[in-house]
Amino acid sequence: MKHCLICFLGMALVLAGAGALPAPRRAAATDVRTFVLGYSAQGRPIEVTQVGAGPRKLVVVGNTHGAPEANTYRLTVELIEHFRATPTLVPPGVRLAFIPSINPDGLALGWRFDAAGVDLNRNMNTNLDACPENDWRVTVQGAYGIVSDTGGPYPDSQPEVRLLRSFLWDAAGAIFLHSNAGLVFPASCEHAPSIALAERYAGSAGYAYSRLWPNYTITGGMHDWAGSLGIAAITPELVTGDQTEFAQNLAALQAVLADAEALLPLPEDGLVAGLSVPAPVYRYWRALGGEERFGPPLQAARVTPAGLSQTFRNVSIALRDDLRDTPYYVQPEPLGVAALRDLAYGGAEALAEPAGEVEGRRFLETGHTLRGAFLDFWERGGGVEVFGLPLSEEFTTIAADGQPRVVQYLERVVLAFYPEDGGVRLEPLGARALALERLKQPTAPLMVR
Numbered sequence: 001m002k003h004c005l006i007c008f009l010g011m012a013l014v015l016a017g018a019g020a021l022p023a024p025r026r027a028a029a030t031d032v033r034t035f036v037l038g039y040s041a042q043g044r045p046i047e048v049t050q051v052g053a054g055p056r057k058l059v060v061v062g063n064t065h066g067a068p069e070a071n072t073y074r075l076t077v078e079l080i081e082h083f084r085a086t087p088t089l090v091p092p093g094v095r096l097a098f099i100p101s102i103n104p105d106g107l108a109l110g111w112r113f114d115a116a117g118v119d120l121n122r123n124m125n126t127n128l129d130a131c132p133e134n135d136w137r138v139t140v141q142g143a144y145g146i147v148s149d150t151g152g153p154y155p156d157s158q159p160e161v162r163l164l165r166s167f168l169w170d171a172a173g174a175i176f177l178h179s180n181a182g183l184v185f186p187a188s189c190e191h192a193p194s195i196a197l198a199e200r201y202a203g204s205a206g207y208a209y210s211r212l213w214p215n216y217t218i219t220g221g222m223h224d225w226a227g228s229l230g231i232a233a234i235t236p237e238l239v240t241g242d243q244t245e246f247a248q249n250l251a252a253l254q255a256v257l258a259d260a261e262a263l264l265p266l267p268e269d270g271l272v273a274g275l276s277v278p279a280p281v282y283r284y285w286r287a288l289g290g291e292e293r294f295g296p297p298l299q300a301a302r303v304t305p306a307g308l309s310q311t312f313r314n315v316s317i318a319l320r321d322d323l324r325d326t327p328y329y330v331q332p333e334p335l336g337v338a339a340l341r342d343l344a345y346g347g348a349e350a351l352a353e354p355a356g357e358v359e360g361r362r363f364l365e366t367g368h369t370l371r372g373a374f375l376d377f378w379e380r381g382g383g384v385e386v387f388g389l390p391l392s393e394e395f396t397t398i399a400a401d402g403q404p405r406v407v408q409y410l411e412r413v414v415l416a417f418y419p420e421d422g423g424v425r426l427e428p429l430g431a432r433a434l435a436l437e438r439l440k441q442p443t444a445p446l447m448v449r
């Protein structure tokens with residue numbers, strides 16, 4: 001099953017019986033929308049302004065490096081005002097989104113880093129591509145050749161990076177504005193759409209094109225993370241550190257919009273274990289741990305009232321059209337909640353909330369606590385957005401592999417501890433849900449001979 005919003009729209013037009021399809025329409029003023037995507041570590045809003053509603057989503061990100069590159073924030077604001085005044089500049093096939101500052105804390109604090117002192121352009125999980133040299137690491141190179149431990153505690157650890165990640169599951173292109181080296185470079189690991197986009201942007205802005213950032217190897221960079229997922233991703237560096245260079249960047253953006261179908265390839269569905277996985281679900285699955293974490297898909301994606309859902313061995317991943325352009329557009333379904341309802345054994349003890357002081361992190365919403373290896377796994381793996389809140393304490397039971405194991409129920413998953421290697425794995429809730437569903441189906445006559 002291929003998820004395709006345009007197919008549905010196209011079908012709706014056909015069903016409407018329109019002999020002559022309406023002419024494609026340019027974006028109208030009503031298609032300009034400003035909203036808060038989420039909040040920085042210090043609670044500052046991270047805003048998005050979006051122009052147009054087409055399937056090719058192009059995201060312009062300003063101000064990753066805070067105050068020293070404040071001109072990229074001002075440039076993005078100027079671009080927003082321009083497109084707000086003339087939204088018809090955005091062709092009907094494109095959704096143009098601007099994030100004026102992905103690092104509002106760094107902008108307010110007067111430095112390059114986020115509030116925790118992490119370089120957001122060194123924090124992403126760039127281990128997904130075929131180029132080991134750009135893989136995430138703690139010790140990174142930064143401006144002026146300074147080497148520092150500012151990559152963050154682990155890949156994708158910072159809230160701003162996680163928000164950005166969630167906004168790019170359905171992106172076709174991403175432009176990460178920086179200053180002030182005066183050149184444009186694409187994702188470093190060979191990716192033809194990123195290279196083509198960088199060449200066009202540089203040529204139209206009058207900036208130099210460079211195949212690689214010439215000064216050193218960037219690890220954990222946003223452009224490399226995006227490129228590894230198939231997004232045409234580039235980093236333009238303005239020439240100056242204080243001017244917005246509006247005319248040059250507007251010209252570059254208009255050149256990209258004018259050739260959007262060639263330069264902004266639509267996100268591609270994946271093919272895993274012989275099954276098609278819709279593009280945003282595939283990106284999510286792959287970026288957050290792939291087959292090792294979630295297991296393979298067990299069946300084709302199914303259409304749901306809100307979008308679609310595909311069941312993997314350990315989770316079901318839902319795509320919610322009603323939550324598009326929010327951090328919850330792609331999310332695992334609450335299979336842990338359903339499994340907990342059927343918990344027949346070990347239940348009472350597991351559900352009792354611990355009294356008094358507890359080690360670990362206690363969640364007031366549910367009264368339960370994550371600790372040790374489970375807490376570490378939860379934090380690194382994506383936290384509440386991916387796994388949900390704990391619904392039980394840890395307890396020992398027979399796990400799906402037949403072994404007695406320490407497990408814990410969360411909203412979207414069940415965690416199991418493997419002392420053999422000290423690892424945490426997800427119990428096969430997707431397989432369980434499918435098996436229960438099949439048992440509930442009426443028996444077909446041919447089955448009862």
Ligand SMILES: [Zn+2]
Pocket residue numbers: 064065069178179
């Ligand atoms: Zn920068």
